[in-house]
Amino acid sequence: xxxxxxxxxxxxxxxxxxxxxxxxxxxxxxxxxxxxxxxxxxxxxxxxxxxxxxxxxxxxxxxxxxxxxxxxxxxxxxxxxxxxxxxxxxxxxxxxxxxxxxxxxxxxxxxxxxxxxxxxxxxxxxxxxxxxxxxxxxxxxxxx
Ligand SMILES: [Cu+2]
Numbered sequence: 001x002x003x004x005x006x007x008x009x010x011x012x013x014x015x016x017x018x019x020x021x022x023x024x025x026x027x028x029x030x031x032x033x034x035x036x037x038x039x040x041x042x043x044x045x046x047x048x049x050x051x052x053x054x055x056x057x058x059x060x061x062x063x064x065x066x067x068x069x070x071x072x073x074x075x076x077x078x079x080x081x082x083x084x085x086x087x088x089x090x091x092x093x094x095x096x097x098x099x100x101x102x103x104x105x106x107x108x109x110x111x112x113x114x115x116x117x118x119x120x121x122x123x124x125x126x127x128x129x130x131x132x133x134x135x136x137x138x139x140x141x142x143x144x
Pocket of ligand 1: 070072111112113116121
């Protein structure tokens with residue numbers, strides 16, 4: 001008892017479930033930004049995209065949980081110092097919608113349920129021109 005679900009184990013289960021539920025697969029394919037609406041598809045263990053960039057910070061965000069477990073969507077600035085929005089924990093097939101009005105910059109989207117972000121439920125949102133290079137200059141090769 002007390003053992004956490006292993007993400008790998010859960011991913012296997014999701015793969016099996018997804019095989020019986022094409023709707024979920026289609027929903028995930030729709031994730032991303034289109035016409036000012038950002039569609040986030042929560043599942044084990046993804047938001048449906050890893051990064052999205054937009055020129056304008058006024059966004060309608062729609063969230064659906066197609067996973068088996070409860071998930072939420074949390075929007076913070078990069079580093080997590082300021083929380084712009086956080087949905088309730090959504091159960092399977094529950095949805096949420098909210099508006100964002102963001103200044104140009106980098107933001108993070110993730111599920112705040114313990115362990116979920118580390119398992120892959122995280123993506124970056126860049127508002128404005130493509131992100132400026134890191135001031136320390138370049139060889140980090142990505143995040144972290
Ligand atoms: Cu989650």
